[in-house]
Amino acid sequence: MEFFKNFSANFHPITDDSLEEIYGLLKVKKYSKNHQIVKLDQTPKNFYILKQGVIRAYSIDEKGKEHTKTIYTPISTSGDLGALIKKAPSTLIYECLSDCEVIECSYQDFYNLSLKHHDVSIFHYKVLQHIYVREVSKILELQTLDATQRYKSLQEKHPGIDNLINQYHIASYLNITPVQLSRIRKNYIY
Template sequence: MDFFKSFVYNFHNISDDSYKKFAALTTSTTFLKDHKIVKIGQVPANFYILKSGIVRAFVIDDKGKEYTRTIYTPIGTTGNLSSLITKEPSNLIYECLTDCEVLQCNYEDFYKLSLKHHDLSIFHYKVLEKVYIREESKILDLTLLDATNRYKKLQQQIPNIDNLINQYHIASYLNITPVQLSRIRKKC
C-alpha cells in the first residue's frame, strides 16, 4: 500500500472513488531545511501530510525570542489549521527543521470535496480529532509535568530527537532555556 493510501486508511476507510478524488488534489513536493511553508501574516491555502522530515510551528515575541508551539513528525499533518479554517492571516511560522518530503493539498478544495463525500467528511473529522487531542495533550504536559518529564516524554514520542534538530528548538518546545535543557540532559 502506498504512503498516501496508508495515511488515509489509518484514519478512516473511504471509498475508491473518494480516494481517487482526494489523491487527485495532492501533489508531492520537497522543501529544504529552513523553508517556511507558512509565514506570519500569510493566509495559507494548503495543508501538508509529512512523509519525511520535521516541521515546527513557532511565534516570535517583540524582543525576538522564538517560542516553538508544535513539532510535527511523519506521519502527520501540518499547516496552520486555524488560518485555513478562518481564512485569516497566520500568527505562526511553520518552518522545516530538516529537509521535508510532503504531500500538499489545497484545504478549500479538500473541504468542498468532503462536503460531497460523507466518507471524506468522516476522515476530515477524525483528522481534526487527532489534532485536538495532540494540542490538548501538549497543554496538559506544560501544566502538569516538570521540564525533565516533558523532555523524557518528547524523547519517547520522537526517538533520537537530540540528533535530529537543534537543541534550542527542543528547549523552546519544552518552554525552557537551552541551559536548563543542557542540565536536564546531563541528569538523564
C-alpha cells in the same frame, strides 16, 4: 499515492472512488532545511502531511524571542489549522528543520470534497479530532509536568529527536532555556 491511502486508513476507510478524487488534489513537494512553508501573516491555503523530515510551528514575541509550539515528525499533519478555517493570516511560522518531503493539499478543495463524500467527511472529522487531542495533550503537559518529565515525553513521542534538530528548538518546544535542557540531558538516562 499509496502513502496517502495508508495514512488515511489510520483514521477512517475511504472508498476507491473518493481516493481517486483526493489524489487529484494532492502534490508531493520537497523543501530544503530552513524553508518556511507558512510565513508569519501569510494567509495559508494548504495543509501538509509530512512524509520525511522535521517541521516546527513557532511564534515570535514582541522581544523577538522564538516560541516553538509544535514539532512535527513523520507521519503527521501540519499547517495552521486555525488560519485555514478562518481564512486568516497565520500567527505562526511553519519551518522545515531538515530537508522535508510533504504531501500538499488545498484545504478548501479538500473541505469541498468532504461535503460531497460522506467517507471523506468522516475522515476529515477524525483527523480534526486527532489534532485537537494532540494540542490539548501538549497544553496539559506544559501545565502539569516539570521540564524533565516534558523532555521524557518528547523522547517517547519522537525517539532520536536530539539527533534530528538543534537543541535550542527542543528547549523552546519544552518552554525552557537551552542551559536547562543541557542540565536535563546530562542527568537523563536513555
